Amino acid sequence: MRLKNKTCLITGACGGIGLAMVEAFLTEGATVIATDLDAELLRERCAPLAGSERVLSCRLDVTNPDGIAALEAELAAEGVFVNVLVNNAAAITIGKLLDATVEDLRLVFGVNVEGLFNVTKGFLPGIIARGGGTVLNMASLASVRAMHERFAYSASKAAIAMMTRSIAVDYVGQGIRANCICPARVHTPFIENYLTKYYPGEEEQRLEALSRYQPIGRMIQPAEVASMAIYLCSDESAMVTGGSFVIDGGVMAGDQPLQAA
Structure with a gap:
């Protein structure tokens, strides 16, 4: 088992993607602290998974540093110490620069960038103190x-890539x-809900x-990302x-032949 003795948040x-990682990590022997805003729904989705006895489902708002500190303290009190941190929580808005509002930027950067910062800053000192570990960002x-x-x-995800390199260095x-x-495009319930919301009747x-x-x-299938x-x-x-x-199915490899209309 490739993740035995790993405790992964x-x-x-x-x-x-998040649930696919929970399932895959359990299969590889990890203990998993699965977090999301909706802890009840999370528990329902994790319960049927093989190895679910090694899952701790917790509510976590990545934009709330106090909540992150409280979760770390709660885990430590139970003798649970993270050595693999996976920052997967994300938000998205639709629009070009002239369509975007300050609220859009605050939402997307608040979750994608500040959220990554908050969670990593909250858990990284403990990971270092216990000899090191891994940070994986989506x-x-x-x-x-x-x-x-x-x-x-797009801007927020570019920031994540550079934050990752900075942490590594x-x-x-x-x-x-x-x-x-x-x-690239991953076939998730989010994609289907997004198409229903913005392109009703055109989903297929x-x-x-x-x-x-x-x-x-x-x-891409979520399991392939996992x-x-x-x-x-x-x-x-x-x-x-x-x-x-x-992981892009060849998008970045080069241009494809033009298709006849």
């Missing part, structure tokens, strides 16, 4: 390739590895278009730090 664990293909009408989101001497995953066509966007011809996460959080990647790992 995952934020945003209710969602497609960025996006949008961190290296701007997405149409995702101004705030600053704490490598204290036993910390930091990497980020940059997926839009899903097909998203699949065609990736040259491999389909959307597989990369397992590698980056395991000792197999002991010499890997400061990296941005793209």
Whole structure:
């Protein structure tokens, strides 16, 4: 088991990628602290998973430093100490720069950037004190390739990629590895809900278009992101730090032939 003896805290664990990581990490022997805003829903989703006796489901608002400190203290009181931190919680808004509002920026940067900062700052000292560990951040293909009408989101994910490299450089001497995953379109409930909200009646066509966007011809599955996460959080990647790992079905490899209309 590749994550045996790892205690992994995952934020945003209710969602497609987050829940897939919880399931995959359990399969590999990890103890998992799964966190999200809706702890009751999180418990319901984690309960059927194999190895669920090794899951602790907790409510966590990544924008609240006091809540993060309280969770760390609660875990420590129970003898639970994190050595793998997965920053997966995310927010997104739709729009170009001229469409965006200050509130949009505050929402997206508050969760994606400040949230990562808060959780990492809260748990990193303890990880260092116990000999080191791993920080894994969920960025996006949008961190290296701007997405149409995702101004705030793309900017926030680019910030995550640089924050990851900074953590890697600053704490490598204290036993910390930091990497980020940059997926393209992942087929999650979020995507389906988003299409229903913004493109009612066009969901099927839009899903097909998203699949065609990736040259491999389909959307990424959450379990495929989780597989990369397992590698980056395991000792197999002991010499890997400061990296941005793209999962994109060939988007960044080069242009595809134009399709006839």
